[in-house]
Amino acid sequence: MEVENKYVTIKGYLVGPPSESDFELRIAVCVLKADKGSNDVIVKNLCVSVDPYQINRMKNYSSSQTSTNFATRLVPGEVIDSNGIGRVVASDNSEFAEGDIVAGLLGWEEYSVVRGGSWLRKINSMEFPFSYHLGILGSSGLTAYSGFYNICKPKEGEKVFVSAASGSVGNIVGQLAKLSGCHVVGCAGSKRKVNVLKDKLGFDDAFNYKDEPDLKSALKRYFPGGIDIYFDNVGGEMLEAAVANMNAFGRVAACGVISEYIDTGRRAAPEMLDVVYKRITIQGFLVSDHMNIMADFISTTSDHLRSARIHVLEDISPGLDSAPAAFVGLFRGHNIGKKLVWISDN
Template identity: 45%
Template sequence: MAEEAEVVKNKQVVLKNYATGFVKDSDFIIKTDSTMSLKVPESSSKGVLVKNFYLSCDPYLSFLMQKSDSSLEAQFSRFSLGSTINGFGVAKVVDSRHPKFEKGDLVWGITGWEEYSLIAEPDSLFKIEHTDVPLSHYTGLLGMSGLTAYGGLFEVCNPKKGEKVFVSAASGSVGLLVGQFAKLTGCHVIGSAGSREKVDLLKNKFGFDDAFNYKEEQDLDAALKRYFPEGIDIHFENVGGKMLDAVLLNMRMHGRIAVCGLMSQYHQEKPEGLYNVASILIKRLRMEGFGVFDYLHLYPKFLDLVLPQIREKKITYVEDIAEGLENGPAALVGLFSGRNVGKQVVLVARE
């Protein structure tokens, strides 16, 4: 006779309302009456059951909470009302029917915003082989944020020693890594951020050559000309709108722009237009959008580059950790007011 599986309580973050404008705390419910069997059901031939340790707060999640269609739906499924939020996280395998994963394995990838998740198609999970670094780093530095920074900088922009690099939203989890990767390549790097505190961190903690507070600049074009008198070779775009329009005027011939995010446009009813697109033609610019899923196949190559730098303390990384699943919604909402510095993480359970 088969042993009966243990059943445990399973706290969840559930979508209550579709987001309109900026996502709000009231768009979520913390559901405490759900349960989970700690066995993968026989009907799930390749399922993996995990206990979640850390969850990653990322701006793209707000797109998936909106009722209207989104360009991101090609890569992510939009959330439905009453469903559990999901995103990138770090977890431990409790039970598995998948040949790639065994009980006790540590993994990172797409999981639920809940204490335990049954993942029917675990193709987006990566086994964690290197545990001499903090597990929480796999939500960002060694997970989506790091691979995004790596793919956009090295695959899209192909930086060369001595080139001038500008990173917008540079104090975010991706931007601060782009800047450091570019510095390791020998580039001159300047970032923008939304407070004096963040500007100081970029210059004094993360090794940027210089940085400025875009909120204190009346004329972004003039600001960029001040910091890049000879122009910009590489721009890593996280903001869009007026910032991107000003950047186009300040790019050098054959410059490259990696479009990673458009933070300023995510909640606009009518997105801002670009007026300086002629610069793309005149200056022979290359501007390319990309997503982290484009570079999953490069993850081993990415680790080969980054792990030695972490161990030699050549990369500085900051995490803003909110403790408790119930504090996850507030942590996510805070992304859009610039509340966090570095990678915003939610601690669900201790390792």
């Protein structure tokens, strides 16, 4: 059976901040039958993830700037692929049957054809909402879990700073730090977000970075005894300020640099004398580096959810046509928690 398949694409490569006019909704034909011997899986998408790093795939970088396949460049006119949750409607793959709920690399579209069934995993438990498998039990959660425990290696009583702390990864890092017995301070871009961090998620303190003309002085106030761990989602001047306030043998998990995704201006950098003399470790990482701990992550996080030791923050937009506005909103500070687009209920 053939169906119309609506999908979202970019009109051309982006320069500067994204706008809704950079995107368009198109229609293609999708055949709801997997060819025999193809090993393909056809999925009706229920919910898809919207993530800031995607903007780097929408720029016309030179080949020297695309040395990693983690964020391969998108092609204007083609569907924007992303993590998603869906229901199998046809399969030539023995691992997946019609009706299975799956998570994996799908797209901003109504139906996705997953070649060879690669990058899909079956969701066998219906204990938690489907959306959790894109956020708290998905890539955002694993990023927070692996970055905090494998990279930062926290010790009880240490002082932890989290930037973009109300975002999809930062809010989870802060909660994990509290569960580990650390003192946690986060920053965000509005009073409302700051209140969520303190009142709902249990951060020891939080501040609106937009109200702070001098970030180094601000961090000195919040960390008079210095910072032991900095989970960096921002880069730029925030990283520079954090390193200036770090203790000896401090650890920085470099998860993202959202301050530089759309700003073509000056790139702030940490004082290297601080890095050397304080023996600070700064390590970048990708969630794909840590797939070997997926089982432990799922088990531990599920236990935290059952006992309400972790709260889930989601920001869901309805309908595929809301995807461009949802994406643009990420760079305007509109979301709190994991940003998702809900495409279909069945």
